[in-house]
Amino acid sequence: MKLFVAFVSCLFCAASAAVTKLNWFQRAVGKVGDRKPDRPKGPAPADVSQGKQSVCDPVSWRFPDPPPEEAPRFPPDLELKVPPAAESVAVICGANSIRVEAKKDLPGIGKLVRPEAVTLGDCPATGEDEEAQVLVFESELHRCGSQLLMSEDSFTYAFTLHYNPSPLEGSPIIRTAGAAVRIGCRYQRKQVVSSASLKHNWMPFSATKASEESLHFSLRLMTDDWRSPRPSSQFQLGDVMRFEVAVKPFHHAPLRVMVDRCVATVVPNVDTVPRYTFLGHNGCLFDSRLTGSSSRFLQRSQDNKLQFELDSFRFQQDDRGVIYITCSLRATPAADATVDGASKACSFSNGWREASGRHGACACCDTHCGTGSPVPPARTRARWDQETAVGPVVVEEKRLRGGQLAQKSHNNGHRTNQAVEILPTWLS
Incomplete structure (x- = not known):
C-alpha cells in the first residue's frame, strides 16, 4: 500500500515539472516573436516648407502663323460656261x-x-x-x-x-x-375657220357687223296666247307645250333663227337613254309624222323668232314624268338667209309643210337632208350655233275628277235616280 502511494506521488511530481517547463518555453518564444528588427539610423530630414511655385517671366512661345495663301491665277480669257437649258x-x-x-x-x-x-x-x-x-x-x-x-x-x-x-x-x-x-x-379670237381653201371675197356690211356683236339665244315655254313666258313648267297629258326660239342681237344687223334638232331626255344630257328625237334633219318636226300628233311649227312672223307646238308626253318607264328639252339653235344674217334643205321649219299635216310656205324644202324630211343650195361665191354666209335646254318639265298623268252620274233604272215599275260615284283614277 505504501509502495503504491509513493508511485502516485512520483508520477504527480513529474507531471507538474513538465507543465512548468512548457509554460517557460512558450513565454520565451513569444518574446522573441514580438521583437522588431533593428533599422539603420540615418540623419534626420531637414525641415522643408511646401508652397505653390510662382512664374516670374511670361511664356514667350507661340504657335507659328500659317503661310499666306496665294491668289488664284486664272487665264486672262477665262469665261465660266453656263450650262444651256435642256430642250426636252x-x-x-x-x-x-x-x-x-x-x-x-x-x-x-x-x-x-x-x-x-x-x-x-x-x-x-x-x-x-x-x-x-x-x-x-x-x-x-x-x-x-x-x-x-x-x-x-x-x-x-x-x-x-x-x-x-x-x-x-x-x-x-x-x-x-x-x-x-x-x-x-x-x-x-378673231379668225376665219373653214375646211375649204381661203378666198378673199367681199363680205357685206351686215355680215361684218353681225360678227362683232354678242348674240343671246333663248328657248322658252310660252303661255297659250304667246304673249309672255309661261310661269309654270307643269303639264298634264293632253296639254300642248308651246316653245319659242329667239335670238337677240345687241346691234342692228338683222338675224334669222332656226332649229336644227331637239331631243327629249329624263336628265339634262342628250347622250343618255331613254331619249326621243322629235325634231331633226335641220328643221323637220318628226313628232307629228311618227305619232300622228298635232305638233307643228307656227307661221313665222319675225326672222329672229320661231315658234312651235308640241303635244305633251312622258317616257313609259319613268314614273316621275320629268323631261328635259335640248335644242340646237342656229342664227344667220337675215340678208343671206334662204329656205332650203339645210334651213327650214317643217311640220307634217297631210304632207310636209314649211312655215314660210316654201314646202319644197321639206322634201328631204323622210330621207336625208344635205347642206342645201350652194352660196354664191361673192357672198360668205356667217352662222352662229348654240345648244340650249329647258327643264325640268313635269308632265303628270291625266286625272278624272270625282263626280256623280244619274243612272236611270226601274224598280217595281217606278223610276228612281241612283247616284253613281266615279272614283278618282289615273289614266295610264
Missing part, C-alpha cells in the same frame, strides 16, 4: 387637242427619269417611244388641269408638265430636282 419638251397644238412630247432625259443630265414621275397636270403619259426615249401626252384642251386665259385678241390654254422625282430605291436621296414646265396653246 415639244408641243403640238391642234384645233381642240394638245400633244406634248417629253424626253425621258428631262433634266438633260444623261439620266432617264421614270415615266410615272412625269405628268401633264394630273394626267399620266398616254404613250412612250422606246426607240427615241420620249414620253407622249395627248389630251383635249379643257382636260388635265388646263387653264383658259383670255386677252383682247387671243386666248390661251395653259398646261403644266410636272416632274416629281422620288428617292432612289433603298436610299433617302435623289439625284434630280423636281420641275414644273409651263406649256400653252394660243389661239386668235
Whole structure:
C-alpha cells in the first residue's frame, strides 16, 4: 500500500515539472516573436516648407502663323460656261387637242427619269417611244388641269408638265430636282375657220357687223296666247307645250333663227337613254309624222323668232314624268338667209309643210337632208350655233275628277235616280 502511494506521488511530481517547463518555453518564444528588427539610423530630414511655385517671366512661345495663301491665277480669257437649258419638251397644238412630247432625259443630265414621275397636270403619259426615249401626252384642251386665259385678241390654254422625282430605291436621296414646265396653246379670237381653201371675197356690211356683236339665244315655254313666258313648267297629258326660239342681237344687223334638232331626255344630257328625237334633219318636226300628233311649227312672223307646238308626253318607264328639252339653235344674217334643205321649219299635216310656205324644202324630211343650195361665191354666209335646254318639265298623268252620274233604272215599275260615284283614277 505504501509502495503504491509513493508511485502516485512520483508520477504527480513529474507531471507538474513538465507543465512548468512548457509554460517557460512558450513565454520565451513569444518574446522573441514580438521583437522588431533593428533599422539603420540615418540623419534626420531637414525641415522643408511646401508652397505653390510662382512664374516670374511670361511664356514667350507661340504657335507659328500659317503661310499666306496665294491668289488664284486664272487665264486672262477665262469665261465660266453656263450650262444651256435642256430642250426636252415639244408641243403640238391642234384645233381642240394638245400633244406634248417629253424626253425621258428631262433634266438633260444623261439620266432617264421614270415615266410615272412625269405628268401633264394630273394626267399620266398616254404613250412612250422606246426607240427615241420620249414620253407622249395627248389630251383635249379643257382636260388635265388646263387653264383658259383670255386677252383682247387671243386666248390661251395653259398646261403644266410636272416632274416629281422620288428617292432612289433603298436610299433617302435623289439625284434630280423636281420641275414644273409651263406649256400653252394660243389661239386668235378673231379668225376665219373653214375646211375649204381661203378666198378673199367681199363680205357685206351686215355680215361684218353681225360678227362683232354678242348674240343671246333663248328657248322658252310660252303661255297659250304667246304673249309672255309661261310661269309654270307643269303639264298634264293632253296639254300642248308651246316653245319659242329667239335670238337677240345687241346691234342692228338683222338675224334669222332656226332649229336644227331637239331631243327629249329624263336628265339634262342628250347622250343618255331613254331619249326621243322629235325634231331633226335641220328643221323637220318628226313628232307629228311618227305619232300622228298635232305638233307643228307656227307661221313665222319675225326672222329672229320661231315658234312651235308640241303635244305633251312622258317616257313609259319613268314614273316621275320629268323631261328635259335640248335644242340646237342656229342664227344667220337675215340678208343671206334662204329656205332650203339645210334651213327650214317643217311640220307634217297631210304632207310636209314649211312655215314660210316654201314646202319644197321639206322634201328631204323622210330621207336625208344635205347642206342645201350652194352660196354664191361673192357672198360668205356667217352662222352662229348654240345648244340650249329647258327643264325640268313635269308632265303628270291625266286625272278624272270625282263626280256623280244619274243612272236611270226601274224598280217595281217606278223610276228612281241612283247616284253613281266615279272614283278618282289615273289614266295610264
